[in-house]
Amino acid sequence: MKKLSICTLLFTFIQFANAQQAVIRGDFADPSVIKVGDTYYAAATSSNWAPAFPLMKSKDLQNWQQAGSVFPDLTSWADFYYWAPELNYDNGKVYVYYTAHKKGGNLCVGVASADSPEGPFKDHGPLVCQEAGSIDGFPIRDENNKLHLTWKEDGNSVGKPTPIWIQTINEQRTALTGGKKELFRNDTPWEANLVEGVSVIKNNGYFYAIYAAAGCCGAGCTYATGIARSKKLMGPWEKYSGNPILTGQGEWMCPGHGTAVTHKGKNYFMYHAYDRASNKYTGRQALVRGFEFTSDNWLRFTDEYISPSDVSSSYSITDDFDKEKLDLQWSWSVFNKPSVEIKNGRLGMKVKGDRETYIARRIDSQNYEAVVETIPGKNTLAGVALIGDDKNLIYTVATQDSIVVTLVKNGAKSNLGVFPIAAKGMHLFLKMNVKNNTDISFSYSSKGSDFTTLKVASPDIKFLPPWDRAVRAGILAKGADGDVAEIEGFVFKSY
Template sequence: MFFFLIVIFSLNIKAQQLVLPGDNPDPSVVKIGDTYWASATTSNWLPAYPLLKSKDLVNWKMEGSIFNKLPEWADYYFWAPEVTYDKGRVYVYYTAHKKNGNLCVAVASADKPEGPYRDHGPLICQEVGSIDAFPMRDENGKLHIIWKEDGNSVGKPTPIWISEMNEERTALISEKKELFRNEQPWEANLVEGVSMIKHGDYFYAFYAAAGCCGPGCTYVSGVARSKSLFGPWEKYDKNPLLVSTEKWKCPGHGTPVEMGGKFYFLYHAYDAKSGAFAGRQGLLQEFVFTSDGWIQFMDTASDKSAIVPLSISDEFKGRSLSELWQWSVFQNLDYKLTKGNLELSALPVVSGSYIGQKTYTADYTADAVVSVARSTAESGIAAIGDDNNIVTMSVAGDTLRVSVIKRGNAAFMMEKTVKTKDKLHLRMQVKNGKDITFLYSTTGKDFKVFNDESIDATFLPPWDRAIRAGLTSKGDAYKTAVFESFSLKSIGE
């Protein structure tokens, strides 16, 4: 068993209730038996698609991931998993980038929600890309798949398509038909992330529109309805129904679900303070069906509490890494855990090899203890955007170095000589999600500031994901960085 400690704090949340803290875009949820199962986009982080379970839609426990290694056909951009359950089997419809191709919709399945999952490969691969799949049975019980053609990626409209699918989920068996597209001013350049629910006489389609991601996001969400799955679809004249608030920005792309006779929508939004640095976080909001057959989101206060990790500590005492760690889809992770130490194999690339953990607030501190005596690689603590954008403080022998890598190039570097025979304590303090100060200590006390002026890491988050705090190992592949511990302490907002 690995060892890690999580201390939590609770927040009373109104209406838009935080339930999946940290970077959890495009959340999906389904009820299987008496338990709810959820997943979310991981993009270019592995393992792909977390599996989380809950009894109340608020308190979630991670139960592994759908893919611990890449499916053979895909290479990156693991987006929008839709977890579904039908006739005793679990299916996950997901989006990924096809090798030497574009974005495709694919499916994997399992006998039980915790897996293991068998990948069945891509179902739909249109020239400009196919994303955001959702399965739905029509009024006659026939199985269909709904998805978005990614026209906005080439400056075109974004039709939402439907096609009948065989029961094995291995092929489409009818011509595609368009349900609707972006045509109203509030929808701007796209509609996407369609999910559906059947209630009374109507099918209801929840969908997102406009710009999903980053500091300039404009995402909003609306609903359309139809008495037939094939339409005609009528968009609500009160759209958009979910818009930015003072606390949560750019809400969208989720899944409706029922619990105890009430209906809820699990979706994502950016926290107004931590923004893109902590990523799109999972929110829950109740909705009702109105007397005139539409959707209304409720603004009533909730008596439930969100669970936000305040302190996470890993002393590497197990046989495998904690499930909280992630790594790049472009790197082959190579590590060992021995006698309470992590031995992370190096890579001779600009970022080195790295592992990271989600951050949850705009202000946080990460600490690592490096066994300098046992390390042969340059060993560091870092704020990680991706393989080409990283800010790190690392130690190699007596040399302590701060490096800023931007778009794959060294933008800044500063070195100091620090005499230590055994270990070195590295600390990274982050404020406002982007202002980074590094400190170090040979004893674990009396930390010294390395950079008097904070480093501006505004450039770090990729457009579709958030910063990770983590560890790096740089050098020839046969070298290793040895870490005795890692901790992450968030400052509540």
């Protein structure tokens, strides 16, 4: 075997340390960032996970912690597809322009406001709802300081082009005024079937639109980033001849849909991209990269990155359910909000009908494990799960006399194995271990150590992530309607 020299090892380490790293790891697509005082705030697409739009904060753009969510409860007018929240700080108030699916309708751009970036946000409802759908709202003031809203008409969803529209909006942010005007659309080969995710900034007498194009999501994504400019907000707009100006490189692929921000006098862009190794399973993750304006009044990205202080993917998170409310790491389906109670260091999850009830957390690496400590009931099943959405998941759950492993694909359930046990009056630990994204196994223990593997045929779980999301690890309960599953603890380890 060829031996590596110390110099070679050191060079490899330096390469890794200097490589671009996600500042917010795991599923955090379409990120938007603002600065209020000395603190940065970022929000991202939550799609069909609730609470809607996770809200993160940071002092340095490097190290982020969750501060809550924009909508702890869903808005009254929308039911799913909570996409692309655009944070905006203007005249002492915080606004969020966001996309959601209108009940009985299609995708719309709505708006909400708050006195603080951490809320609570007051929803003002939808601003624009076109027949093909309206998404990716972005506010910008023109050269005369008049407020406008830009957005994308979702023509690609019906096989049509995707115009970027602009229209004035009142200062209360409650209604568009006047008529709309098209700024530009997808009309060059690299843009393929769409342009979207427009972020507009000003510099040296120009407005610049940083935008995304082509296929956003999944293993076959083709997303990239382009730039257009105009002397006046209403146009005419000119696209850069060298587009796209940001494409996949290094460990990251399909970069796009973000917002610009300044930090210590420099310009940066927060956007999402897929990690090549974990790809769709961890979802689109948030990165920060520098950019500069050129002498000929265009914009180019630099090789200056902001990365977190700790770039290791190894960590452990424990939830002993010793708080009054669920920890901020937890989310659930917008179609199936769980009824939970935390009491005496124990989580109770009430079963609804014959549906699986679950809470879940983001994953951010290829290799991880999750352990659920449950107190098996006579008929109620509880355990650990890997979840794509309501109709695509895999889990193992237990009662007092058996452990079951179940795969759900497109709503069809398959039992992969049933294992008799004697667990009356006991605590039972159910473990899920995932390697290389899709190599999954389950095991159990009565002590939390010395786990026994549940021998099932290796399931194919490549189908799990929905096209616009990632998989999540969590706690699942099922049984008769009204049954309550008891959970003592949860441990998640990433490697």
